[in-house]
Amino acid sequence: MILTYLVKPKSKLNMYKQILTPLVPFLLFIAIPLKAQITIDAETGLVFPGYNDVRIPNNSGTLFSFQDDFEAEGPVIPFRVRLGYTFNEKNHIYALYAPLGINYNGTPNKDINFQSSVFIQGEALDGYYKFNSYRLTYRRDIIASGNWLVGIGFTGKIRDAQVRLTNEQGLEDKKDDLGFVPLLHLYTSYDLGNDHLIYFEGDGLAGGPGRAFDLFLGTKLPLTEQLAIKAGYRYLEGGADVDEVYNFTLVQFAVAGLIIQL
Numbered sequence: 001m002i003l004t005y006l007v008k009p010k011s012k013l014n015m016y017k018q019i020l021t022p023l024v025p026f027l028l029f030i031a032i033p034l035k036a037q038i039t040i041d042a043e044t045g046l047v048f049p050g051y052n053d054v055r056i057p058n059n060s061g062t063l064f065s066f067q068d069d070f071e072a073e074g075p076v077i078p079f080r081v082r083l084g085y086t087f088n089e090k091n092h093i094y095a096l097y098a099p100l101g102i103n104y105n106g107t108p109n110k111d112i113n114f115q116s117s118v119f120i121q122g123e124a125l126d127g128y129y130k131f132n133s134y135r136l137t138y139r140r141d142i143i144a145s146g147n148w149l150v151g152i153g154f155t156g157k158i159r160d161a162q163v164r165l166t167n168e169q170g171l172e173d174k175k176d177d178l179g180f181v182p183l184l185h186l187y188t189s190y191d192l193g194n195d196h197l198i199y200f201e202g203d204g205l206a207g208g209p210g211r212a213f214d215l216f217l218g219t220k221l222p223l224t225e226q227l228a229i230k231a232g233y234r235y236l237e238g239g240a241d242v243d244e245v246y247n248f249t250l251v252q253f254a255v256a257g258l259i260i261q262l
Contacts, residue, residue: 043257050250070106
């Protein structure tokens with residue numbers, strides 16, 4: 001979705017792997033001996049693309065909107081899956097994989113200078129917007145009072161983003177963006193009884209030239225001791241205004257999913 005504010009070249013991927021890969025076995029090592037509770041959270045639904053304003057490069061490109069100058073090809077069906085560990089009751093570790101890709105088509109009424117190419121006014125264009133997210137989160141519950149539960153933590157996120165334009169003559173140009181983004185994490189829930197929850201959960205951070213938010217509000221309804229269903233609303237928003245890229249995007253989701261406790 002969002003080309004966030006820490007812009008890193010694709011050659012940095014190995015560095016991120018070197019940072020995050022050793023953390024996973026370490027976190028599992030401290031969790032499993034303490035009788036960890038393991039969960040799988042799988043989510044899908046419908047995507048409702050909002051504004052998606054792009055100018056690449058920022059200082060010489062043409063500002064265009066995937067929302068206003070193009071139409072999204074749909075429906076867009078999202079998917080994300082999250083593996084969770086809970087240990088010592090109050091500590092939680094999550095590993096998330098959340099791919100997202102939206103195809104667009106349109107005939108803009110202006111020339112578009114994008115990357116090193118110029119796409120001429122009036123020609124049919126195909127657009128593509130990718131925002132795949134890989135995250136590792138730690139949360140600790142700090143308030144458990146009555147039916148309320150509140151937890152805070154932090155998330156390390158690797159984004160794999162791309163914006164691409166193609167015309168009917170085969171001219172294609174794209175901008176890839178791979179980078180690491182630190183985020184704050186917040187969770188709060190209210191138990192209506194029998195583990196039927198209304199809850200909010202989100203990652204986010206704003207500052208400098210950019211921002212990033214992934215927020216969920218919904219409900220969890222247990223079906224058995226090991227299986228629950230979830231439903232709600234997800235808000236994904238953010239972007240960056242840096243030398244290489246100007247991009248701010250909003251994507252909203254109607255969400256349904258399953259939570260499996262192993």
